[in-house]
Amino acid sequence: MPQIYPLAEMLQYGFELNGWQAKIVDYQQLISHYINRFYEKTSGLPNKITKYWKPSYYNLINKKYIEYCHHEKPDIIFIYNNQFFFPDTIMNLRKISKIVFFLGDNPLWSKTFDYNLAILKYADLTISPDSHWQYELRSIGMPNVICDYIGYSPKLFFPVPEISQKVKTKYQSDILFIGRNYNDSSGYKRTHFLNSFVGLDLKIFGTKEWEKWLPYFPKLKSHFYLMTQRISHEELNLAMNCTKIYPIDQNTGIVNGIHLRVFEIIGAGTLPVMEWRKDIDAIFGGLLPVVRNYNESREIIEYYIKNEMIRKETITNLKTLIEKKYTPEHYVKRIIEKTSK
Numbered sequence: 058m059p060q061i062y063p064l065a066e067m068l069q070y071g072f073e074l075n076g077w078q079a080k081i082v083d084y085q086q087l088i089s090h091y092i093n094r095f096y097e098k099t100s101g102l103p104n105k106i107t108k109y110w111k112p113s114y115y116n117l118i119n120k121k122y123i124e125y126c127h128h129e130k131p132d133i134i135f136i137y138n139n140q141f142f143f144p145d146t147i148m149n150l151r152k153i154s155k156i157v158f159f160l161g162d163n164p165l166w167s168k169t170f171d172y173n174l175a176i177l178k179y180a181d182l183t184i185s186p187d188s189h190w191q192y193e194l195r196s197i198g199m200p201n202v203i204c205d206y207i208g209y210s211p212k213l214f215f216p217v218p219e220i221s222q223k224v225k226t227k228y229q230s231d232i233l234f235i236g237r238n239y240n241d242s243s244g245y246k247r248t249h250f251l252n253s254f255v256g257l258d259l260k261i262f263g264t265k266e267w268e269k270w271l272p273y274f275p276k277l278k279s280h281f282y283l284m285t286q287r288i289s290h291e292e293l294n295l296a297m298n299c300t301k302i303y304p305i306d307q308n309t310g311i312v313n314g315i316h317l318r319v320f321e322i323i324g325a326g327t328l329p330v331m332e333w334r335k336d337i338d339a340i341f342g343g344l345l346p347v348v349r350n351y352n353e354s355r356e357i358i359e360y361y362i363k364n365e366m367i368r369k370e371t372i373t374n375l376k377t378l379i380e381k382k383y384t385p386e387h388y389v390k391r392i393i394e395k396t397s398k
Contacts, residue, residue, distance in 0.1 A: 058137030059083055063290050063321075064159070067210040068135060071385025075393060080129070084140060087121040119146045126150050133396060138162055139173035147179045155181040155396040163190045163310060177202075181396050187314030188336050205391065206315060206340065208383030213290050214324030217298045224295050231258035231362050233300035235288060238266040243309045245270055250306040250332070252277050253354040257362070260300075262288070297325035301368065302358055304348075305331040315340060320383060323375045328368050330358055340383070344374050 058065050060083040072079035085093045096114050099107055118141045126134060134154045136142060138161050147156055156179060164174040177183050177194065183202045185191045191204045232254050238244045248270040251261060255276040261267070262282045271278050288296070297303060303322045313335040322329040331337065333347040346361060348354040361368040381387075 058135075058140065058159075060086065061287075062137070063210070063213055064137065064207070066213065067207060067385045068389065070210050070212055071207070071389030074386040075389050077132075077389075077393075080131075082122075082125065084118045084121065087125065088117055092117070115141050115143070119143050122146055123149055126154065130154070133157055133392070135159065135392075138167070139164070139170045139176060141170055142172070142176050144172055144175045144179065147176050151179060151181075157181060157392060157396060158183045160185050160190065163187070163193070165190075165193055166310060174199075182392065184392075185314075186317065187311055188339075189312035190314070201395075203395070204314075204336070205388065206317070206320065206383050207385055207388040208379050209320040209324035210385050211324060214294050214297070214321045216326035217295060220295055220298060224292075225299055228260065228262075228296040228299035230260040230299070231301050232358060233260050233262075233296060233303055235262045235284075235293065235296060237264040238270065240266055240269060245273070246309065247306050248274055248277065250351055250354070251280075251304065253351055254304070254358060255280065257355075257358070262296075293321075294325050297322055297327045300327055302328050302330055302361055304354070304358065305329055307332040307334055319345070320379060323372065323379060326372060326376075328361055328372050328375075330354070330361070341375070341378065344371065344378060346371070 058081070060081055065081045065083075069079040069081055092114065096111075099110075104111075122142065123146060131154050133156075134150055135157045137159050150156065158177060158180050160183065162169065162173075164177060167173055177199045180199075180201060183194065183199065185194065185202060185204050186206060188204045191202050194202045234251055238247055244266055248267065251259070252274040255274070259280045260282065261277070261280050262284050264284055267281060267283075271281060303318075305316050305318055305322070307316055311334060315334060315336050316331070319329045319331055328346070330346045330348060333349045337345055337347060346357055348357060361371070
């Protein structure tokens with residue numbers, strides 16, 4: 058999986074807590090930087106042009122995967138989405154390792170790779186963050202599909218007792234949102250959601266895509282701050298520590314599932330207020346504040362801003378709940394048990 062994702066470090070940490078050694082493999086680090094850059098720069102071109110070099114690029118990645126794994130002989134190979142694995146490569150590696158897929162996107166909908174569904178046929182375990190995706194994959198005969206959540210890593214997200222004045226000045230607020238936006242309807246939806254909190258102590262730090270939708274919500278402009286580069290995990294944790302409430306809208310690709318950001322926010326000691334989806338009830342019961350209708354979201358958030366004791370008690374109860382089951386240590390233990398059967 059990509060080295061830059063916090064998920065990679067979380068999984069490594071979870072395996073180590075279970076007494077295993079874990080190595081993070083990013084295909085971009087297995088092959089030349091110049092080859093990767095060429096692919097990235099040309100990937101948006103029509104297929105009738107890229108067909109002359111894409112197959113060679115994918116073949117090289119899979120060749121490197123096979124060489125690396127046959128040298129290391131891992132007990133488990135854990136793959137995020139597809140990472141450009143060919144079905145033949147998965148069948149080859151099954152001879153030496155258990156194969157586990159972690160889905161960040163639904164392979165029935167994603168167009169990132171021709172084989173992102175075909176490879177799941179050979180998985181020892183496929184982990185979905187959405188019970189509806191699980192249902193869809195099981196219904197077409199994909200084996201060993203479960204729905205589970207890794208939670209958060211206490212090494213990455215935690216309460217910070219002392220924060221510099223510079224960071225406080227930048228992020229301190231009642232309501233904070235940090236993240237990209239989209240050029241399609243998902244972008245309008247996200248902007249519409251956060252517009253519910255106009256006039257409150259709200260700060261939004263986002264990418265240039267926000268600027269497409271802000272003219273439709275002119276009062277939201279004064280709450281927006283443009284980010285020119287990706288925020289580090291360390292700064293994100295500090296930022297979350299500087300606010301009382303972090304609202305979360307659901308990605309339009311999620312049908313029943315839970316946005317993983319909710320666990321990180323709880324880990325940092327902040328209260329998430331989340332757009333409702335069905336799986337939330339199964340994980341959190343009635344503990345997590347949810348928005349079922351955008352027209353009610355402002356009232357919900359104002360309640361927790363005005364009632365500090367209830368807000369802090371809710372955070373404590375949420376943290377207690379997820380520490381019993383949804384941490385990298387518990388998550389990896391479940392993976393090991395399921396792939397050992």
